[in-house]
Amino acid sequence: MPATDTPPLSVREALRIRRSVRAFTDAPVDPARLRDIFAAAQRAPSGGNLQPWQVTVVTGARWQAVKDAVAARIAMGREGYEPEYDIYPKGLTDPWESRRFGVGEALYGALGIPREDKPARLAQFMDNYRGFGAPVMLFLHTSRIMGSPQWSDMGIWLQSVMLLLVEAGLASCPQECWAMYGATVRRTLGLDDGQILFTGLAIGHADAEAAVNQWPVPRAGIDEVIDWQGF
Numbered sequence: 001m002p003a004t005d006t007p008p009l010s011v012r013e014a015l016r017i018r019r020s021v022r023a024f025t026d027a028p029v030d031p032a033r034l035r036d037i038f039a040a041a042q043r044a045p046s047g048g049n050l051q052p053w054q055v056t057v058v059t060g061a062r063w064q065a066v067k068d069a070v071a072a073r074i075a076m077g078r079e080g081y082e083p084e085y086d087i088y089p090k091g092l093t094d095p096w097e098s099r100r101f102g103v104g105e106a107l108y109g110a111l112g113i114p115r116e117d118k119p120a121r122l123a124q125f126m127d128n129y130r131g132f133g134a135p136v137m138l139f140l141h142t143s144r145i146m147g148s149p150q151w152s153d154m155g156i157w158l159q160s161v162m163l164l165l166v167e168a169g170l171a172s173c174p175q176e177c178w179a180m181y182g183a184t185v186r187r188t189l190g191l192d193d194g195q196i197l198f199t200g201l202a203i204g205h206a207d208a209e210a211a212v213n214q215w216p217v218p219r220a221g222i223d224e225v226i227d228w229q230g231f
C-alpha cells in the first residue's frame, strides 16, 4: 500500500533514500499501512525458512509505558543498565572502529555539537529513548535458542521492512540502544525470559526540516569490502 500520491519507487531508489531518521513529526501512522508492510516483509528469506523474527509493535499508552519504564532504569545510572548482548565487539579495531567513530562525528558535526560538549552529545544520544519522537515503536526479538545465522535473518527482515516503509512514504530508525535495557523492555511488553530483544525500530513521518535528518551518511567504497576473484 504505497502512498497513492507518489509514483512507486524502484528498489534501488528506496535503498538510496532510506536513512536512519532521528526526528519525527507527531503525525500518526495508519495501522492498516503497517499491517500491509508486515505482510509484504514476510517474503524475506531466512535459513531453513525459520522466519525467526518475532515482533511487538507499540503506540500510544503502551509505547509510553516502555519509555517510562526505561527512563526509570536510566535514572538508576550504571545500576539500571541491563544489556542483552554486546552491541559492538570489545576492542573493536579498524576499519570498523573508524567507521563507527566517523559516523558519530558526522552526526554531531551536522548538529554543530563539538567534541568537548559532552552534555549536548549525551542529550542527542538520550533522544534515542524517546524514539526520536516517533509515534510507533517496533521491537524485534527472537527466541534465545537462536544463533548468529538466525540473527542475520532478523536483519534481512528489518531491512525489508525499512525499504517498504520508504516506499509507503514513512521513515524509520533502527535502535539497538533499547537492548541496553532489554529486560525492562521485555517485561513491559509482557515477553517471557525465553525471548531476547535485538533492536527497536522507530517508525513515523520524517521531520524533513530537521538538521539531524539531512547530513550525508558515509559509506565505504566497494573496493574496501569486495574481493573479486576469477573475473
Ligand SMILES: Cc1cc2nc3c(=O)[nH]c(=O)nc-3n(C[C@H](O)[C@H](O)[C@H](O)COP(=O)(O)O)c2cc1C
Pocket: 018, 019, 020, 021, 022, 103, 128, 173, 174, 175, 176, 177, 178, 199, 217
Ligand atoms: C541493527 C541496527 C541498530 C541501530 N541502532 C541505532 C541506535 O540505537 N541509535 C541510533 O541513533 N542509530 C542506530 N542505528 C543506525 C546506524 O547508526 C545507521 O544505520 C548507520 O550509521 C548508517 O546510517 P543510515 O542508516 O542513515 O544509512 C542502528 C542501525 C542498525 C542496522
